[in-house]
Amino acid sequence: MQHSVIIDEEKIQSRIRELAQIISTDYKSKQPLLVGILKGAFMFMADLSRQIHEIHSVDFMAVSSYGSSTTSSGVVRILKDLDTPITNRHVIIVEDIIDSGLTLKYITNLLKARLPASLQVCALLDKKEKHPEEVLAKYIGFEIPDKFVIGFGLDYDQKYRNLPYISCLESGDVTHD
Numbered sequence: 001m002q003h004s005v006i007i008d009e010e011k012i013q014s015r016i017r018e019l020a021q022i023i024s025t026d027y028k029s030k031q032p033l034l035v036g037i038l039k040g041a042f043m044f045m046a047d048l049s050r051q052i053h054e055i056h057s058v059d060f061m062a063v064s065s066y067g068s069s070t071t072s073s074g075v076v077r078i079l080k081d082l083d084t085p086i087t088n089r090h091v092i093i094v095e096d097i098i099d100s101g102l103t104l105k106y107i108t109n110l111l112k113a114r115l116p117a118s119l120q121v122c123a124l125l126d127k128k129e130k131h132p133e134e135v136l137a138k139y140i141g142f143e144i145p146d147k148f149v150i151g152f153g154l155d156y157d158q159k160y161r162n163l164p165y166i167s168c169l170e171s172g173d174v175t176h177d
């Protein structure tokens, strides 16, 4: 499969250190709960958590919005809910990528209803042009163009999540349902 690296490992790691520093400052003494959205966020979550040198907890939700295609269905299914009650907690949702924003909107509304003390989003990648009028995440690693990307947790048909960099699929390889 043809793909080309758009963000290399070093760049990702240095940006994660920056984000972690900002979050550490913003959440000093607040003991935030990082909520990773599986599966895509697993790698970002691990590296981000490792770089946040303030006390915090982690939990995960698993959602499915894609099946094996590359276009959003708009339907979000909760496959695994949080183990932790979040009422009065400072919650940070950790996402791999914001594309249409549908997944994030759904999860944000769901968690808001549980009355956390605060709720913010940290996304590694943001396809800004897909939802130009809204700011969905307070913390963003990189803004990227509207192209299908793989690596660093992101998959194509459940493959390539292991790549330590972000790569762009050549358009001929992407199939839509």
Ligand code: IMP
Residues within 6 Å of the ligand: 040, 065, 066, 072, 095, 096, 097, 098, 099, 100, 101, 102, 103, 104, 147, 148, 149, 150, 154, 155, 156
């Ligand atoms: P949204 O609901 O359209 O914002 O899509 C969010 C989810 O779709 C992400 O959490 C990813 O799992 C998946 N996704 C969106 N764009 C890409 C991409 O370029 N590569 C791989 N997965 C993607």
Ligand code: MG
Residues within 6 Å of the ligand: 040, 066, 154, 155
């Ligand atoms: Mg996926």
